[in-house]
Amino acid sequence: MENKILGLHHITAIAGNAKRNLDFYTRILGQRLVKKTVNFDDPKTYHFYFGNEGGEPGTLLTFFPWEGINPGRNGAGMATHIAYSVPQGALEFWKNRLKAFNIDYKEGNILGEKMISFQDPDGLELEFVEPKKPDNRKVWTTEEISSDFATKGFYTTTLTLNNADATSKVLTELLGYQLQQEDGNRYRFATEAIETANLIDILEDPTAERGINSAGTNHHIAFRVKNDDVLMEFREKILSAGLNITPKIDRDYFYSLYFREPGGVLFEIATDNPGFTIDEPLEELGNSLKLPQQYEPARTQIESLLPDLN
Ligand code: ZN
Numbered sequence: 001m002e003n004k005i006l007g008l009h010h011i012t013a014i015a016g017n018a019k020r021n022l023d024f025y026t027r028i029l030g031q032r033l034v035k036k037t038v039n040f041d042d043p044k045t046y047h048f049y050f051g052n053e054g055g056e057p058g059t060l061l062t063f064f065p066w067e068g069i070n071p072g073r074n075g076a077g078m079a080t081h082i083a084y085s086v087p088q089g090a091l092e093f094w095k096n097r098l099k100a101f102n103i104d105y106k107e108g109n110i111l112g113e114k115m116i117s118f119q120d121p122d123g124l125e126l127e128f129v130e131p132k133k134p135d136n137r138k139v140w141t142t143e144e145i146s147s148d149f150a151t152k153g154f155y156t157t158t159l160t161l162n163n164a165d166a167t168s169k170v171l172t173e174l175l176g177y178q179l180q181q182e183d184g185n186r187y188r189f190a191t192e193a194i195e196t197a198n199l200i201d202i203l204e205d206p207t208a209e210r211g212i213n214s215a216g217t218n219h220h221i222a223f224r225v226k227n228d229d230v231l232m233e234f235r236e237k238i239l240s241a242g243l244n245i246t247p248k249i250d251r252d253y254f255y256s257l258y259f260r261e262p263g264g265v266l267f268e269i270a271t272d273n274p275g276f277t278i279d280e281p282l283e284e285l286g287n288s289l290k291l292p293q294q295y296e297p298a299r300t301q302i303e304s305l306l307p308d309l310n
Pocket of ligand 1: 012268
């Protein structure tokens with residue numbers, strides 16, 4: 001198990017307004033802000049991490065809110081839908097809650113499981129699913145959202161592709177996933193290396209237009225590995241399959257590699273170590289602005305350039 005891909009680590013998306021993004025995910029969806037930092041390449045932009053209590057891999061949705069950026073377009077070559085798992089019976093609560101905030105939703109089911117779908121304020125496609133298999137992950141609760149209803153973390157993510165073949169091969173031959181279910185043009189892949197956040201869906205649509213990566217779309221999805229040694233084993237494996245991959249990058253809270261899979265989706269592999277408690281205790285996660293070392297001397301200036309969150 002230890003040298004395998006352990007499902008999803010995080011998903012990173014783009015938003016158009018920091019305050020609106022923060023309010024939606026923390027207040028309406030009840031996520032915990034587990035880290036408030038900046039884009040390491042553009043420190044006047046926030047980088048928010050939302051997750052469960054401990055900010056565990058498999059629960060982390062992260063955003064670059066670029067103020068006033070144009071809306072993107074979901075399409076081929078992208079992760080187009082993010083599905084969270086919610087407790088059995090929780091969908092009623094969520095329908096009422098979304099109604100109360102005037103958020104439209106659709107009811108449906110995917111591969112026999114009940115779900116609702118809706119969009120965040122930038123148009124990012126979200127799905128809440130009641131999986132048949134119990135999900136025992138620890139949740140983050142708020143005054144309005146108890147553990148009976150709180151999201152558990154990722155269930156699956158859907159990649160929309162013009163052709164599924166090459167991407168399926170990456171999932172099965174390089175990343176340890178197996179085709180688990182098929183329905184029409186939906187293919188569900190699963191890894192047995194972990195119990196949760198262990199699914200990837202492919203929606204094959206030969207006529208889908210290419211997506212445009214901007215506000216309301218996903219930038220990349222990150223797969224999880226235990227540590228740097230495993231990360232570098234995967235680097236070798238991906239290189240020997242003839243794909244380009246970056247060197248190891250230090251993201252302060254994890255180490256990463258990025259590669260674009262042949263269907264066009266940007267994949268990352270990220271480590272469990274060192275994790276989000278490296279620079280603040282569990283109880284205080286997300287409370288204060290954390291800067292990478294190289295920006296610490298410019299803290300006052302950066303704070304004055306970042307958008308107002310109040
Ligand atoms: Zn990432």
